Amino acid sequence: MHVQPKKITVDQIAEVMVDNFKTKAEITCYVGSNAATPTASLQALTKAVKSRYFGLPFIKMVHLLLQGPVPYVEAGLQDRIMAYSIFSGGDVRQAANEGRAYYLPCTLANLDSLIGKGRKYEPDVVILKVCRNEFTGTNSPDTIRKNRPFISVNTAIGVDLFGNVWADFIDPRRYHGGVGGQPDFIRALNDRTFGTPIIAIKSVTNKGESKITKMHPPGIGLTASAFDGLVIITEYGIADLRELTSGEKAMAIASIAHPDFRDDFLRSVYNDPLFTKPIGYTLDKNPPGVHLYNGTTGLDEE
Numbered sequence: 001m002h003v004q005p006k007k008i009t010v011d012q013i014a015e016v017m018v019d020n021f022k023t024k025a026e027i028t029c030y031v032g033s034n035a036a037t038p039t040a041s042l043q044a045l046t047k048a049v050k051s052r053y054f055g056l057p058f059i060k061m062v063h064l065l066l067q068g069p070v071p072y073v074e075a076g077l078q079d080r081i082m083a084y085s086i087f088s089g090g091d092v093r094q095a096a097n098e099g100r101a102y103y104l105p106c107t108l109a110n111l112d113s114l115i116g117k118g119r120k121y122e123p124d125v126v127i128l129k130v131c132r133n134e135f136t137g138t139n140s141p142d143t144i145r146k147n148r149p150f151i152s153v154n155t156a157i158g159v160d161l162f163g164n165v166w167a168d169f170i171d172p173r174r175y176h177g178g179v180g181g182q183p184d185f186i187r188a189l190n191d192r193t194f195g196t197p198i199i200a201i202k203s204v205t206n207k208g209e210s211k212i213t214k215m216h217p218p219g220i221g222l223t224a225s226a227f228d229g230l231v232i233i234t235e236y237g238i239a240d241l242r243e244l245t246s247g248e249k250a251m252a253i254a255s256i257a258h259p260d261f262r263d264d265f266l267r268s269v270y271n272d273p274l275f276t277k278p279i280g281y282t283l284d285k286n287p288p289g290v291h292l293y294n295g296t297t298g299l300d301e302e
Helices: 010-020 039-050 090-097 141-146 182-188 246-255 259-270
Strands: 026-031 058-063 081-085 101-103 125-127 150-154 158-160 169-171 195-200 231-234 237-240 290-292
Touching: 010 039, 039 081, 039 125, 081 090, 090 101, 141 150, 141 182, 150 182, 237 246, 246 259, 246 290
Parallel strands: 026 058, 026 125, 058 081, 081 101, 150 195, 195 231
Antiparallel strands: 231 237, 237 290
16 A cells, blocks of 8 residues: 655654654664755754754764765764764764764675664664665676676775775774775776776875875775785876786886885885895886876876
């Protein structure tokens, strides 16, 4: 039997929650993300939380990347409402770094393992601008590989000379965003017959620090590891790491670093016996997998 949806105003959201969850001390609310961020609804719910609306249970707000203001991460509300962020920016990123929001690491392919039926964060309430999308399978390896040849392009906070990549933390104490679908695409495309997983980064930060490092920050979470087959791109060229040895990978990555850091990286790899080089290799030769950019079009300064 078809049930006609009941229409309410945003100011009635708290009332509906209380009426439907009178016996629950806490509930989970999944919030629509990106273009579906329900800003007006979040503002109305936060207003009710701040007023200590009678009977309102503790609310776990689970979401991907929210756009615009996120009022419920305001300091002082965490005993009544808490953000569980799978991917973050703006207000939520700052809140997570200050202990006012949880970072919930999860790739998009595994989203259903968090919010699916019977899972820990199965929603009691869903707040969206539009009807709920089905995430299951969108980033699964089978779906990605069915669309071969598939080219995925992601970016990162940094890449080290071993080929490790990190994208959700700047360092273990500074949260930046979520892992998103990056690991899903990289693992699905580890076999080059299905496509190419690209990590595209500018060679330096806006402070002039190299985004390519000799080693990743200790304790950092990795979105791609040295054993993953990647193609790294900077404004100075392409390093195709697939099927390369660890020594060849290190030389390839060093070759596309910013000129201010490149020679130091190349010499450190060349002089380190840990990185076994091809027989007869010298620094004046182009390493395997490297395609240097020789064009005249540069990146605009940030």
